[in-house]
Amino acid sequence: MALQQTGEGGGLGKELLPDHWQQNRNMQGSRQNPEVFTKIKDLETINGDKGSNVFWRHDDKDVMGMVSTVERRQTFSYEVNTALSAPLFKRQEPFLTPAEENSSRKRILSLPVVSFEDEEEAHLSEHYCLALRQDRMDFQLLGMELQHFGMNLEPDIHHSHLRMLDLLPQAAEAQQGEEDHPELTNLFPQDFQDAAEMHLGEEAYELHEVEMELIGNAPAVPDVLENENSPTARKTNQRVDAVAKSSLPVHGYGEASSEGRRRKKKAPRMRRNQMKAQGQSTTHQCRLCEFTTANLSDFNCHMKSHTIERPHKCHLCSKGFRTITLLRNHIYGHTGFRPHKCKDCDMAFITRGELMRHQRYKHTHEKPFKCSMCPYSCVETSKMKRHIRSHTGERPYLCCFCSYASRDTYKLKRHMRTHSGEKPYECYICLARFTQSSTMKTHIVQKHTENVPKLQCPKCNATIARKSDLRVHLRKLHSYVDAGMKCRYCDAIFHERYPLIQHQRDHRDEKKFRCDHCSYICKQNSHHEHSEKCRQKQRKVKALETGRKGRKKGETEKEAVSSKTTFAPWKVNS
DNA sequence: GCTATGGTCGCCCTCTGCTGGGAACAT
DNA sequence: AATGTTCCCAGCAGAGGGCGACCATAGC
Ligand SMILES: [Zn+2]
Ligand SMILES: [Zn+2]
Ligand SMILES: [Zn+2]
Ligand SMILES: [Zn+2]
Ligand SMILES: [Zn+2]
Numbered sequence: 001m002a003l004q005q006t007g008e009g010g011g012l013g014k015e016l017l018p019d020h021w022q023q024n025r026n027m028q029g030s031r032q033n034p035e036v037f038t039k040i041k042d043l044e045t046i047n048g049d050k051g052s053n054v055f056w057r058h059d060d061k062d063v064m065g066m067v068s069t070v071e072r073r074q075t076f077s078y079e080v081n082t083a084l085s086a087p088l089f090k091r092q093e094p095f096l097t098p099a100e101e102n103s104s105r106k107r108i109l110s111l112p113v114v115s116f117e118d119e120e121e122a123h124l125s126e127h128y129c130l131a132l133r134q135d136r137m138d139f140q141l142l143g144m145e146l147q148h149f150g151m152n153l154e155p156d157i158h159h160s161h162l163r164m165l166d167l168l169p170q171a172a173e174a175q176q177g178e179e180d181h182p183e184l185t186n187l188f189p190q191d192f193q194d195a196a197e198m199h200l201g202e203e204a205y206e207l208h209e210v211e212m213e214l215i216g217n218a219p220a221v222p223d224v225l226e227n228e229n230s231p232t233a234r235k236t237n238q239r240v241d242a243v244a245k246s247s248l249p250v251h252g253y254g255e256a257s258s259e260g261r262r263r264k265k266k267a268p269r270m271r272r273n274q275m276k277a278q279g280q281s282t283t284h285q286c287r288l289c290e291f292t293t294a295n296l297s298d299f300n301c302h303m304k305s306h307t308i309e310r311p312h313k314c315h316l317c318s319k320g321f322r323t324i325t326l327l328r329n330h331i332y333g334h335t336g337f338r339p340h341k342c343k344d345c346d347m348a349f350i351t352r353g354e355l356m357r358h359q360r361y362k363h364t365h366e367k368p369f370k371c372s373m374c375p376y377s378c379v380e381t382s383k384m385k386r387h388i389r390s391h392t393g394e395r396p397y398l399c400c401f402c403s404y405a406s407r408d409t410y411k412l413k414r415h416m417r418t419h420s421g422e423k424p425y426e427c428y429i430c431l432a433r434f435t436q437s438s439t440m441k442t443h444i445v446q447k448h449t450e451n452v453p454k455l456q457c458p459k460c461n462a463t464i465a466r467k468s469d470l471r472v473h474l475r476k477l478h479s480y481v482d483a484g485m486k487c488r489y490c491d492a493i494f495h496e497r498y499p500l501i502q503h504q505r506d507h508r509d510e511k512k513f514r515c516d517h518c519s520y521i522c523k524q525n526s527h528h529e530h531s532e533k534c535r536q537k538q539r540k541v542k543a544l545e546t547g548r549k550g551r552k553k554g555e556t557e558k559e560a561v562s563s564k565t566t567f568a569p570w571k572v573n574s
Numbered sequence: 575g576c577t578a579t580g581g582t583c584g585c586c587c588t589c590t591g592c593t594g595g596g597a598a599c600a601t
Numbered sequence: 602a603a604t605g606t607t608c609c610c611a612g613c614a615g616a617g618g619g620c621g622a623c624c625a626t627a628g629c
Contacts, residue, residue: 325577347620353579354620361619376617382582383617390616404614410586411614418613432611438588439611446610462607468591469608476607501606 442466460498477501 338348340355344363349355360366360379367377369384373391378384386408389395395405397412401419406412414436417423423433425440429448434440445452446465454463455470459478464470477498484493485500489507494500 324575350621351578353581354622356580358620378617379619380582382584387617407615409584411616413585415614435612436614438590439613441588443611464607465609466591468593469610471591472593473608 338350340350340352341348342355342358342363344359347355347358347362349358357379367379369379369381370377371384371387371391373388376384376387378387389407395407397406397409399405399412399415399419401416404412404415406415417435423435425434425437426432427434427440427443427448429444432440432443434443452465454465455467456463457470457473457478459474462473462477464473478496481495481497484495485497486493487500487503487507489504492503494503
């Protein structure tokens with residue numbers, strides 16, 4: 001594939017499960033039941049973000065909140081063999097039926113495992129669990145998502161261990177029989193079970209009735225994905241304002257994504273309620289789009305926009321237009337004729353509006369839209385809308401394969417490459433492939449470009465290639481640590497790691513041995529050799545001196561020529 | 575009815591920055 | 602040899618810039 005990413009305009013839809021997906025499938029099947037689960041993505045781990053969003057249940061309602069002690073969140077993603085897996089999900093069968101009818105569709109099983117560290121109960125920290133212990137059942141840290149046709153099944157877990165196996169009829173049998181049924185532990189991918197410390201549950205799992213209803217009405221994801229331009233697809237990719245207005249707190253990535261997952265369930269219900277309300281009031285809703293109004297004439301006016309003819313056909317692509325001007329502009333697009341030339345550069349545009357916008361971007365830098373919360377300003381309202389989301393934390397675009405939610409469509413699209421394995425960018429030198437162009441660019445600069453200046457650490461003489469790595473270096477070695485760090489050889493205390501290491505190195509490089517006869521100082525290795533040479537040399541000198549002046553009073557020759565070195569650990573002058 | 579215009583949506587790009595795995599190096 | 606530390610690196614997300622295209626509408 002070429003370096004640039006051409007024809008990507010199909011969006012999330014057409015290419016979501018392309019060839020490279022097939023490659024990824026073969027990457028690593030689960031060890032014990034590969035025919036059922038095919039790993040489609042290596043273990044995905046989100047580490048240590050302070051604060052993570054979890055659900056728990058209170059008075060039979062889903063409640064979302066923050067847990068500040070989540071240590072990491074791992075997600076296993078598998079493609080599920082539709083034919084083989086059906087019996088495993090017997091209880092969910094009603095919703096899986098469409099899958100049996102169309103086996104070409106993908107079914108993705110996401111198995112998140114959240115491990116956490118509770119500050120108050122530190123003993124839980126090493127317990128990587130799927131659900132908390134009985135006495136901590138107010139936290140639900142597990143969601144099993146089986147996503148198929150947009151269905152999102154989340155077990156309602158109130159117990160000490162994962163109840164996933166209880167979904168299986170075999171598990172129910174096992175409960176009556178032995179507690180540990182070896183065959184059953186093979187029903188899920190081994191690495192998932194390992195991480196989850198999966199156990200067979202004690203009670204049969206029950207889907208919540210409300211959830212089942214919502215699940216049944218969830219949008220059909222594969223359909224959506226087939227054609228981005230279909231109304232369904234647009235709907236899914238569009239923002240859902242109701243969620244943004246939710247009173248639930250949003251604190252960042254994890255939260256928003258969890259909230260997004262929640263929305264998947266809630267949205268259909270709201271739509272139903274909406275329709276019901278409309279039936280009772282005078283609200284008019286367009287059946288062809290989302291337009292809603294209370295005014296009948298407005299409604300009729302709107303409906304014209306759906307029925308209006310498009311008599312002006314393009315002879316090049318047979319597309320129809322309502323007016324001759326629109327057709328003309330369209331044909332300009334084909335021919336490349338751009339009547340509106342920029343006076344300040346070589347650019348030219350079909351319409352004056354495009355030219356005006358260009359001039360704002362490139363020449364006048366006029367930015368009429370100002371953010372009320374920060375100094376940001378921009379040329380277009382859509383940019384301001386997008387920007388505002390970074391203040392509100394709103395993430396309207398949901399990944400249908402994982403809990404990721406993004407603030408704009410592009411990031412979601414880019415994110416989808418992590419699921420598909422697509423790497424559209426290729427290094428023209430070594431043919432290495434990359435998911436993002438900027439990564440490839442960095443690669444070329446760092447690996448194939450000569451004389452790239454490295455960055456000098458301002459606090460020591462380290463040179464580091466990347467800015468962010470320098471930041472890590474500064475953080476790890478030069479940041480102030482409140483709790484002082486003690487030298488392992490002496491009592492010196494340091495609040496910065498770098499001087500501590502230097503100091504300890506000094507200890508190690510210490511010249512422990514000095515010659516009594518000369519200024520020679522050395523480490524242990526070579527001092528014997530020196531001593532011998534020095535002794536002989538000194539002996540000659542002494543002999544000469546003794547011959548001239550005689551020996552000092554009370555001084556023996558032995559003392560005078562002593563070659564003994566003084567052992568002086570850590571100090572030259574002892 | 576036609577045109578110009580401003581508003582809007584959507585796509586794609588770049589720049590930026592953090593992260594964690596692992597190689598390389600140090601102890 | 603084993604263990605610890607540092608840095609290289611690809612992966613991936615955040616934010617914003619730029620433009621093509623479409624549409625509704627005001628004004629002729
Ligand atoms: Zn210009
Ligand atoms: Zn702002
Ligand atoms: Zn995802
Ligand atoms: Zn390369
Ligand atoms: Zn010391």
